[in-house]
Amino acid sequence: CEPLYTPEDATNAIEHLFPQPYSKPFKIFDNVEVTFHDAGHIIGSAFTEINYSENGTTKKLMFTGDIGRRDIPILKDPVLIKDIDYLITESTYGDRTHPAAADAKAELKKVVDMICETKGKIIIPAFSVGRTQYLVYLLNQLYTEGQIRPIPIYVDSPLSSAATQVYSKHKECWDTGAVEFLINGQKPFNADNLHYTDSVQESMALNAMNGPMIIISASGMCEAGRILHHLQNNIDDPKNIVLIVGYMAENTLGRRIAEHRREVKIFGNYVYVRSKVVEIAALSAHADENEMLEYFNGCGASHIEHAFCVHGEKNALEHFSQSLLKAGMKNTHIPTPGQIFEL
Known part of the structure; x- marks a missing residue:
């Protein structure tokens, strides 16, 4: 059509x-x-x-x-x-x-602790505007507070990176918690272990890296974008975790993964889902x-x-x-x- x-x-x-x-x-x-x-x-x-x-x-x-x-x-x-x-x-x-929004931080810590044990990768499909910044903020807080190990975090989406710059620019839209985080010398969307990838080459290089690590990528419902490549390369490894952090509409790849299907089709080929699939509904x-x-x-x-x-x-x-x-x-x-x- x-x-x-x-x-x-x-x-x-x-x-x-x-x-x-x-x-x-x-x-x-x-x-x-x-x-x-x-x-x-x-x-x-x-x-x-x-x-x-x-x-x-x-x-x-x-x-x-x-x-x-x-x-x-x-x-x-x-x-x-x-x-x-x-x-x-x-x-x-x-x-x-949903579970209480306040539960999201503790649930996220549990998932990071799990991946540190398996030494795998957390693959997070996330909407470029909103969900990515929410995740980065919480992970930054956990790292700053010493609650999680400083494992590498990669935001692998040019649109997500651009949207994060918009969030950083418009502090008048922040709540008091984010403002206080900034006043205390911390930058909500930047940390020593946080990296924003730009080029396709940088994105592809993530596949060869060893865990533990976190990859946040778009699109949020796994229908397009770099997240498809990360799923294709990681969803069949039991050391890894696919973390569901948002709404997955009917008939999307994200919904099929969230429903714990044994296999899913990516780029026209069926792939076994051997990774652990975890959902944090409190992040909605x-x-x-x-x-x-x-x-x-x-x-x-x-x-x-x-x-x-x-x-x-x-x-x-x-x-x-x-x-x-x-x-x-x-x-x-x-x-x-x-x-x-x-x-």
Whole structure:
């Protein structure tokens, strides 16, 4: 099938984009005002608040995008938006709960300790924006505190490296913990044992290196990028660990690995999964069911006339839709493609 857009289309679209700060309303039409609020998911993520007036009445619609979690290192907590009339919400983890975010650091230490025993490699598929920086920050903290050995850590993704520079540049988006880490003389995204690879040659050289070591690479769902080469070269070795740190969509290689399939197809060939597969759900940047309900209760769930559940698998959509009704929202709906609603 034909692509939805070309690189040229993307370049042309960029010319029509302009930055807009959080919490500053701006008009897109005479009767429509938009405000972005920090969603706490990744750097720059935003809730969209739309206030519109018609026939002397003003209504508020909120589109969540991805909802972040409270108390996640680096980023500030999601901003509460009050007096919502209509809601369009994600439902990614609408039918499950995560371990506490505070557990992630201890769980990560356990995995690093395991790889020091086997002298293998930890292969981590990670999203370039958000998850990679979260991992680097926690590993840096563990190393600085003397909780883990100073084994080499490689961030092997040019996009991840570029995104990390963006995080480093925008300290105004950091939470107090990250700021304090910096004040105490530490750099959250740099350490003596941390290396950012750039060239293909540097990436390929990692295959010949002996463990223990950690390789963080993209793409996060293992569908493209350098992570495929690292999986191909390491997933059949029982000394190694594949660490799952984020959501894996249906029908992706990442989902098949997370489901502990005995063999998976990489570059058209089946490979036996002999490495240990470990998941740290506490590292998720998406709010789970309880966290989303807590957020909406803080916003005033009973004030919401109609909620639309999107961005989730079938079970998550159906379950979360019912949970929102129980939370006091008056109506919920799971829209289908092309469906039109009049508010």
